[in-house]
Amino acid sequence: AQKVTQAQTEISVVEKEDVTLDCVYETRDTTYYLFWYKQPPSGELVFLIRRNSFDEQNEISGRYSWNFQKSTSSFNFTITASQVVDSAVYFCALSQGGKLIFGQGTELSVK
Amino acid sequence: GAVVSQHPSWVICKSGTSVKIECRSLDFQATTMFWYRQFPKQSLMLMATSNEGSKATYEQGVEKDKFLINHASLTLSTLTVTSAHPEDSSFYICSATKTRAGTDWLNEQFFGPGTRLTVL
DSSP: OOEEEOOOSEEEEOTTOOEEEOOEEEOSOSSOEEEEEEEOTTOOOEEEEEEETTOOOOEEETTEEEEEEGGGTEEEEEESSOOGGGOEEEEEEEEETTEEEEOOOEEEEEO | OOOEEEEOSEEEEOTTOOEEEEEEESSSOEEEEEEEEEOTTSOEEEEEEEETTSOOEEOTTOOTTTEEEEEEETTEEEEEEOSOOGGGOEEEEEEEEESSOSSOGGGOOEEOOOEEEEEO
């Protein structure tokens, strides 16, 4: 069965700190996609990144970076120099055949 | 672009009434639309997959007679919560994929802003 685990329910950091959000997934398939979404208090999901299972290159986009490691089935997300506007719930998700399976989410609070 | 809208953005209704939520793809044709439900402080759970012109496929545990889904056109899917009760109060989110093109068309979903349903 497919599963996504975000073990950190809530994280609180002080502005300018770096923070890493963990995501571990389970799947038996060799072809799959991984996503990160941001959900601010308004509720609308904001797409951050999509990565397919054959592309293990790490990615950096501004203050955001992602570390994909198939050997540990992890797809972690790091925010560098966090800002108050980063406060939101972040979801990691796994897609197979179009169905998105979301993790439980990590609520990040930047003060 | 790939914009998905939902209407209404929020609705309050009395127990026992039915509520219809619309999901529209504004600038693309959506062969497939998905409906999710999110309870407070919880994750998104897929309720059903809706393909244009055919019956929706419901996830296990979702009552198809209670949550009626219609996808009559390539730009519109509707979710009707019939005889709503307080436990149906939730945040309902739809997403859409573009018309089939390429090999990974199913893996790029565009989300609507959500509809907050409160049943009194």
